[in-house]
Amino acid sequence: MTFSDVAVSHQPLSDSLLFHEFVHVEQYRQLGISRFAELYVRGFLGGGGYDGIRLELNAYSLGARSESAPGSPFSVESEVGSWIKQGKF
Ligand SMILES: [Zn+2]
Numbered sequence: 001m002t003f004s005d006v007a008v009s010h011q012p013l014s015d016s017l018l019f020h021e022f023v024h025v026e027q028y029r030q031l032g033i034s035r036f037a038e039l040y041v042r043g044f045l046g047g048g049g050y051d052g053i054r055l056e057l058n059a060y061s062l063g064a065r066s067e068s069a070p071g072s073p074f075s076v077e078s079e080v081g082s083w084i085k086q087g088k089f
């Protein structure tokens with residue numbers, strides 16, 4: 001779990017989990033803590049649980065993209081910004 005720019009875990013962080021938490025750090029950076037928390041809770045309550053949290057969907061989809069094409073770098077900053085601009089959270 002990530003709180004602003006600190007990731008905490010009960011287990012050693014794998015590369016994929018570290019990438020996932022890094023996406024959350026970028027989401028926090030661009031949205032701010034209050035907006036991130038609002039969107040996270042709204043997603044959880046309105047979407048029927050963890051799977052309804054769009055912030056998680058964004059982090060998982062970028063993680064899948066990174067793992068499926070490791071030789072094709074992309075900007076997490078741009079991708080998160082694009083989701084914000086499009087109102088996808
Ligand atoms: Zn997550």
